[in-house]
Amino acid sequence: MLPQTNKLQVLLLSSALLTTLVPITPANSQVPRVQQLQINSTQSQKMSAGNLLAENTKSSVVRVVIGCKAKVYLPKNGKIYDLDKMLGHGSGFFVNSNGYIVTNAHVTNITTEQCKQYLATELGVKLEGDGEDLDAVEQQLKWIEAKPTYLVNLPNGESLPFQILKSGATFDEGKDVSIIKVNVRNAPVLKLADSSKVQLLDKVTAVGYPGLVETSTAFDEKSLLEATFTSGEVSAIKTLKDNVPVIQITAPAAPGNSGGPVLNEQGEVIGIVTFGFSNNHVFLFTSNTVQEFLTSLGITNEEGLIDQKYREGLQLYNQGKYTQALRVFQLVKRLFPYHSEVDKFIQQSEQVIAANYR
Incomplete structure (x- = not known):
């Protein structure tokens, strides 16, 4: 998800709901076929x-999916309504081979109350099918269970549940970084660069899963798991009001790209896509800010x-x-x-x- 700065209240929903040498053969010898x-x-x-x-890069970049599920009991008719809805997605990447992934906080942060709000439409439809009106029976409803659901879609199509280890806040309130984990080993890792060495007009590549592919009926299901690569340059290095550095790039990104890595020419991550004023004016939280989160958790960023x-x-x-x-x-x-x-x-x-x- 790539939030516009004037739509902070819908950060989540802004998404479209990551040499072996051989001997030299003498000229007169026979070369095997x-x-x-x-x-x-x-x-x-x-x-x-x-x-x-x-x-x-491709196998290291993942799709981070957030949803909500709940059971709601209506005493009036004695029914329990099962609700389950995918809300949106962002991007992320493996930062450690033991299943540790980096993404944005605004991708993963969702409360129980927000889940209830997001599920209200689905509940209303089910109630209407039973001849009930949501507004009329709202005070009677008993939310037995309401909770977020967390899934990581790997590029090969596998879906794995994840847990949040540490999460910051949206970019206007704090450091928009989240560290999550799935249960795998030997995952392919992207290395973090030292973002303090980034310079203006450095060439960069943004990688992620723009949600616009989801909203079109022109693509097959496999395309949802194909990461998109866009190229550009570092256009500015700025600082937010709370003294947090951000990097501005010209590589296009869209809702769904949030949390995805941006690479330098060596294939190292200089930052993660976080917010923008348009798809062509994109800002990154830096790799050094990501490193702060990893260090606090004792997680090393090492290739395997x-x-x-x-x-x-x-x-x-x-x-x-x-x-x-x-x-x-x-x-x-x-x-x-x-x-x-x-x-x-x-x-x-x-x-x-x-x-x-x-």
Whole structure:
């Protein structure tokens, strides 16, 4: 979610309801067919630096979904009404391989009373079906249970519940950062940059899940889990009234992008999308502010074995060394079965290898 500054009361609902070297072969020796293929196919398969950055990033960026559920009892007719509604989503990314995720506080913060308000329409429809009017029976209603629901959608389609470990406040009231956790291991991690070193006109890339895809019927369900990458530059470095630094960028972002990472040219996170005056005037809470939250929880921002191996696999694949790349990708798959991109590279590597053993 990317709130407009004049719509703070609907921050949540503003959403559309993240080298191995081989020996040099002497010229007069016989080159095995597979190895020869690897050399000849390098040019056609080669990915650019931007492609590699995207492939290294995609599996780390997640969709953070907030909803509400409740049971409401109406003594007048003796019925219990089950309510369940998805309210909106933001973006986030793995900051530690043990399932720790960074997003915005305004993405995750919701109270029980807010849940009741958001569920009122659904309740009204159900009551009307029983011949009752919500306004007429409102005082009689017994809310047996009303609570937020929290889910993280991984890019491979898996949905996992999360818990909030530490959350700040909306940007006009505090530090708009939230640290949440899902139960996984070996998750692919994005490294935090030192945001104090960010300079004007640095090239940046924003990654996240803009809600406009959800509101259109033109896209299939898989597209909801495809992160969007937009590019731009650092246009300003400013400070909020409470002396909290923010970074302004020109990379477009939309409702649903909130909490998503913004990367420098090295693929490190300089900040998270938080608010904006328009989709093209976007402000970030800095990576150093995020680091404050992590430090207070004793969470380290370190890459794991899967990050090293996946990067190694991409390098081998990009060099046309498909047999070696396949072994590395298979290891990545074993380490983190939820990885959204590795199956693609396993399949493509196997196809190239098989085609040259016929």
